[in-house]
Amino acid sequence: MRILQLIDSLDAGGAERMAVNYANALAGVISFSGLVTTRKEGDLKGQLKAQVSYLFLNKKRSFDLKALFVLKSYVVENQVSVVHAHSSSFFLAFLLKLVHPSVRVLWHDHYGESEFLNLRPTFILRLSLPFFEGVISVNQKLKQWVEQKMHFKNTIYLANFATKENGIKRNTVLKGEVGKRIVCLANLRSQKNHLLLLEVAKILRVLHPEWTFHLVGKDFEDAYSAEIKKLIVEYGLKDRVFIYGSKNDVENIVQQAAICVLTSKSEGLPVALLEYGRGKKAVVVTAVGEIPEVVQNGENGFVVPQNAELFCAALVKLIENEPLRDDFGAALYQAILNSYSEEKIIKQYLKWLQQHSK
Incomplete structure (x- = not known):
C-alpha cells in the first residue's frame, strides 16, 4: 500500500501532529509513506522520519x-494509491480526485468544535464528500455527525495517538519552582x-501562591491572545502565568x-491529553469531546465541568496529595498504552482500508 498524508500546514497543532x-x-509498515503540506511549513517538519x-x-x-x-504529478510519480487528507486539506484532495480519478481519497475530520456542530458550515463538504471513499x-x-448530517456511510472512529518525538532538542526550560508547575498544552x-x-x-494564587501555570501553544497574536495577556496583568498573575508560544520539545515540557x-470548551480527542498520559502526569480536564473516554474521573485523573471553583478544587486535591498524583499518572499512562497506542490504531486503520478497498 502507498499512502500520502495531506495537511495544510506543519504548525504545532493537533491535526498537524496526527498527519506527521x-x-x-x-x-515502517507499508511500501510508501509520504506527506505533502499545502500552504505552510512549520516546526513539525523536523519530526518527519527520513523514510517519509x-x-x-x-x-x-x-x-x-x-x-x-x-500534487497530481507527485502522486503519479510515486504511485500513491491512497491520499489521506487531514482537516481543511480535504478540498484539495477533492480537486485531485477530479483530475486523477483512480486515486482513493480519505478525509480525516479533526474538527475541534464538536460541541457546536450545529454551527458547522456544510456546503463545500456536501459537494465534495461523494468523491471520498x-x-x-x-x-x-463527529462520526455520528458525518453519518447523520452528511449521510456518509463508510466512516470510522479512530482515536488519536501520541508517538515518541523524533530528533527534537530539549531546549525549553519552564519558569517557576520545580515540582510546582502546572502545564497546559493548547494553542x-x-x-x-x-x-x-x-x-x-x-x-489558586491565594490558596497555593508558589504554584505556577505554563501555557504552551501557538500564539496567533489576535484579539483572543490580547485578552489573555490583559487578564494576566489585571489578575496580578504576571509572576504566576507564563506564555511560551509554540514549542517542539513537548516531551521535555511535560516532564517538567x-x-x-x-480547560477546553470543545474538543475532538486532544493529542495533548495523550502526551500527558505518555508522560505519566496527573491531569485535570474538562468533560468535552472524547476526553471522558480517556480520563475516568477519580481513577486516572479528574474530569470537571467548565467551572473555575470546581476546577481549582480538583487541582488542590492533587497539589496536596503527591501520591495521588503519582497514582493518577501511572493509571493514565496504562490507559494510553492499552487503547491509544500507535500500533493498535495503525492496525485498525490498515484493516479498515483493506476491507473497503474498491
Missing part, C-alpha cells in the same frame, strides 16, 4: 491550479478556553510539569 504521526508510523517522502506545495489560494497539478473521525460525535484559541484557566489561577490541564 501517521506518516512516520506507516513508514516529503513535498511542500506552497499553495497560494483555495483554487490553485499550479499546486493541484504539482471514507471518513475518519477523531471522536464519536491560543478561544475553543481551548484559557480564560477559564486564568480564573482558576486567580483563585507536576500537573497537566486542559
Whole structure:
C-alpha cells in the first residue's frame, strides 16, 4: 500500500501532529509513506522520519491550479494509491480526485468544535464528500455527525495517538519552582478556553501562591491572545502565568510539569491529553469531546465541568496529595498504552482500508 498524508500546514497543532504521526508510523509498515503540506511549513517538519517522502506545495489560494497539478504529478510519480487528507486539506484532495480519478481519497475530520456542530458550515463538504471513499473521525460525535448530517456511510472512529518525538532538542526550560508547575498544552484559541484557566489561577494564587501555570501553544497574536495577556496583568498573575508560544520539545515540557490541564470548551480527542498520559502526569480536564473516554474521573485523573471553583478544587486535591498524583499518572499512562497506542490504531486503520478497498 502507498499512502500520502495531506495537511495544510506543519504548525504545532493537533491535526498537524496526527498527519506527521501517521506518516512516520506507516513508514515502517507499508511500501510508501509520504506527506505533502499545502500552504505552510512549520516546526513539525523536523519530526518527519527520513523514510517519509516529503513535498511542500506552497499553495497560494483555495483554487490553485499550479499546486493541484504539482500534487497530481507527485502522486503519479510515486504511485500513491491512497491520499489521506487531514482537516481543511480535504478540498484539495477533492480537486485531485477530479483530475486523477483512480486515486482513493480519505478525509480525516479533526474538527475541534464538536460541541457546536450545529454551527458547522456544510456546503463545500456536501459537494465534495461523494468523491471520498471514507471518513475518519477523531471522536464519536463527529462520526455520528458525518453519518447523520452528511449521510456518509463508510466512516470510522479512530482515536488519536501520541508517538515518541523524533530528533527534537530539549531546549525549553519552564519558569517557576520545580515540582510546582502546572502545564497546559493548547494553542491560543478561544475553543481551548484559557480564560477559564486564568480564573482558576486567580483563585489558586491565594490558596497555593508558589504554584505556577505554563501555557504552551501557538500564539496567533489576535484579539483572543490580547485578552489573555490583559487578564494576566489585571489578575496580578504576571509572576504566576507564563506564555511560551509554540514549542517542539513537548516531551521535555511535560516532564517538567507536576500537573497537566486542559480547560477546553470543545474538543475532538486532544493529542495533548495523550502526551500527558505518555508522560505519566496527573491531569485535570474538562468533560468535552472524547476526553471522558480517556480520563475516568477519580481513577486516572479528574474530569470537571467548565467551572473555575470546581476546577481549582480538583487541582488542590492533587497539589496536596503527591501520591495521588503519582497514582493518577501511572493509571493514565496504562490507559494510553492499552487503547491509544500507535500500533493498535495503525492496525485498525490498515484493516479498515483493506476491507473497503474498491
